[in-house]
Amino acid sequence: MEKLLRGEAQGIGRRDFMTLAGALGVGTALGTSLLGKPARAATPKKGGHLIIGLDGAGAGDSVDPATYTANYMQAVGMQFYNTLAEVDEKGKLQPSLAESWEAKPGATEWVVKLRKGVQFHNGKEMKAPDVIYSINHHRAEDSKSAAKSLLATVTDIKANGDHEITILLSSGNADLPYILADYHIGITPDGAPFDGRLGTGAFILENFEPGVRTLTKRNPNYWNSANRGHVDSVETLAINDPTARASGLQSGSVHLINRADPKIVSVLEKNPDIQILEISGAGHYTFPMRCDTAPFDNVDVRLAMKYAINREEVVKKVLRGHGKIGNDQPIPSFDPFFSAEVPQRPYDPDKAKFHLKKSGYSGPIVLSISDAAFTGAVDAAQIYQANAKKAGIDLQVERVPNDGYWDNVWMKKPFCGSYWGGRPTADLMFSIAYLSDAPWNEAFWKRPDFDKLVVAARAELDTAKRKQMYHDLQAMVVDDGGEIIPMFNNFIDAASKKVQGFVPTPTLEMSGLRAAEKVWLEG
Numbered sequence: 001m002e003k004l005l006r007g008e009a010q011g012i013g014r015r016d017f018m019t020l021a022g023a024l025g026v027g028t029a030l031g032t033s034l035l036g037k038p039a040r041a042a043t044p045k046k047g048g049h050l051i052i053g054l055d056g057a058g059a060g061d062s063v064d065p066a067t068y069t070a071n072y073m074q075a076v077g078m079q080f081y082n083t084l085a086e087v088d089e090k091g092k093l094q095p096s097l098a099e100s101w102e103a104k105p106g107a108t109e110w111v112v113k114l115r116k117g118v119q120f121h122n123g124k125e126m127k128a129p130d131v132i133y134s135i136n137h138h139r140a141e142d143s144k145s146a147a148k149s150l151l152a153t154v155t156d157i158k159a160n161g162d163h164e165i166t167i168l169l170s171s172g173n174a175d176l177p178y179i180l181a182d183y184h185i186g187i188t189p190d191g192a193p194f195d196g197r198l199g200t201g202a203f204i205l206e207n208f209e210p211g212v213r214t215l216t217k218r219n220p221n222y223w224n225s226a227n228r229g230h231v232d233s234v235e236t237l238a239i240n241d242p243t244a245r246a247s248g249l250q251s252g253s254v255h256l257i258n259r260a261d262p263k264i265v266s267v268l269e270k271n272p273d274i275q276i277l278e279i280s281g282a283g284h285y286t287f288p289m290r291c292d293t294a295p296f297d298n299v300d301v302r303l304a305m306k307y308a309i310n311r312e313e314v315v316k317k318v319l320r321g322h323g324k325i326g327n328d329q330p331i332p333s334f335d336p337f338f339s340a341e342v343p344q345r346p347y348d349p350d351k352a353k354f355h356l357k358k359s360g361y362s363g364p365i366v367l368s369i370s371d372a373a374f375t376g377a378v379d380a381a382q383i384y385q386a387n388a389k390k391a392g393i394d395l396q397v398e399r400v401p402n403d404g405y406w407d408n409v410w411m412k413k414p415f416c417g418s419y420w421g422g423r424p425t426a427d428l429m430f431s432i433a434y435l436s437d438a439p440w441n442e443a444f445w446k447r448p449d450f451d452k453l454v455v456a457a458r459a460e461l462d463t464a465k466r467k468q469m470y471h472d473l474q475a476m477v478v479d480d481g482g483e484i485i486p487m488f489n490n491f492i493d494a495a496s497k498k499v500q501g502f503v504p505t506p507t508l509e510m511s512g513l514r515a516a517e518k519v520w521l522e523g
Contacts, residue, residue, distance in 0.1 A: 048521035050231040053254040057238030059211040063196030065186040066145035080199040081186025107172035114163040128159035133190040147184035172459035202229030202517035230520035256495040262320040277493040281506030282422020285374040287484040288442040300359035307352035308388040318376040326485035329477040337426040337470035352391035364394040372405035373417030443482025
């Protein structure tokens with residue numbers, strides 16, 4: 001990618017390079033979205049025991065990266081696994097276990113050069129067969145990995161010696177390097193179990209208690225030890241309740257937390273020992289309606305529910321200025337393929353009544369919710385309930401337990417809450433959550449013409465044509481899809497001022513899920 005970003009990739013003409021660079025989001029204004037300042041620049045200090053409190057944990061958690069669905073395991077997994085690339089704080093792709101990559105014309109063949117001298121936690125050197133094995137873990141016929149849909153067009157992966165692979169695709173994909181940065185695709189030795197014990201990451205897994213805590217220790221042979229992996233050990237606690245996370249930070253029992261509740265940010269800011277680490281990004285909160293289940297299999301019911309929510313009120317009362325309104329589609333306004341031409345859906349009780357009557361449905365609608373869905377989810381649901389009442393909709397809020405939410409409610413109940421950290425490209429977001437066969441298609445929305453257009457858009461190298469395609473895709477989701485997306489949330493992490501080196505990242509919270517290896521402790 002270093003070659004691609006410099007325009008030096010062999011086999012790609014200048015026009016193709018400029019098109020690919022635009023498609024990959026190079027030169028976007030992501031870096032201007034910072035709201036909170038990162039911790040002050042200083043020389044990293046080695047040593048200390050870092051304690052992190054995260055939500056999104058459950059008793060059913062697994063260290064197999066194919067299973068990661070929520071913040072806790074995503075951030076924990078990045079302590080002992082590395083990916084081939086990673087997205088930096090400006091939304092740009094950077095090398096990690098891969099040194100560089102380049103596409104042949106048409107972007108159906110990519111050559112990836114692997115970093116030499118990288119050791120797994122057992123001392124074995126990482127080579128091409130290990131990478132191929134790790135990617136194919138998600139491509140297997142019986143794989144339930146969310147990355148499977150991202151890799152659906154991969155037809156073959158070949159080793160070109162020990163430190164180079166070629167990835168062949170059935171159709172062009174200008175965004176393939178971003179797939180290689182997906183947190184699911186952690187690299188482990190060829191044939192080894194995906195049990196977290198043999199990664200290449202900054203830390204070595206010592207103890208894992210699902211839904212409780214994880215202990216890791218510094219990897220003395222980490223390939224990037226000059227820049228990452230500063231603390232001696234990390235203890236990651238499962239703290240699903242936002243009040244408990246904040247209390248832990250205030251008491252000093254944890255150093256760093258994710259998803260600080262907007263309602264108490266002003267309180268935390270007054271504490272001289274605490275810093276707020278905030279950024280406007282691609283994260284968004286959702287109310288998915290299962291389109292395969294009545295009454296949401298009727299598009300008019302879906303439209304009624306979309307017109308029945310007052311987005312401005314929800315943003316004001318739940319986010320309290322730490323975000324902005326959404327429009328029932330997941331592409332953030334700073335994305336180069338965001339369409340400003342899709343009209344913003346207003347709160348319109350009369351239109352909600354019209355569509356509900358047209359649908360023929362007149363019964364109650366149950367929204368299953370807890371604050372595990374997203375910070376402030378219960379409050380948002382109650383506001384939504386009052387909004388819907390004005391439209392004549394009997395929206396019933398069913399409070400469910402925080403524990404087990406992602407196992408027992410999400411993608412099981414007909415109507416619930418969810419959150420997304422976003423993705424660095426429009427294609428990745430649509431591919432992982434909106435394609436008919438996407439493992440995380442939480443609305444169970446299936447539309448063949450949408451699927452066909454997603455595939456065509458990722459292969460289109462004409463930027464203007466590609467932008468029109470993404471406009472059409474966003475319009476389809478807004479008008480027909482099963483997602484209600486009332487708001488884009490800022491990522492609000494918080495830390496003790498002892499924590500240094502944290503840089504907010506717009507595409508994923510907790511500094512791109514890599515806070516544990518980036519930060520160090522002062523004092």
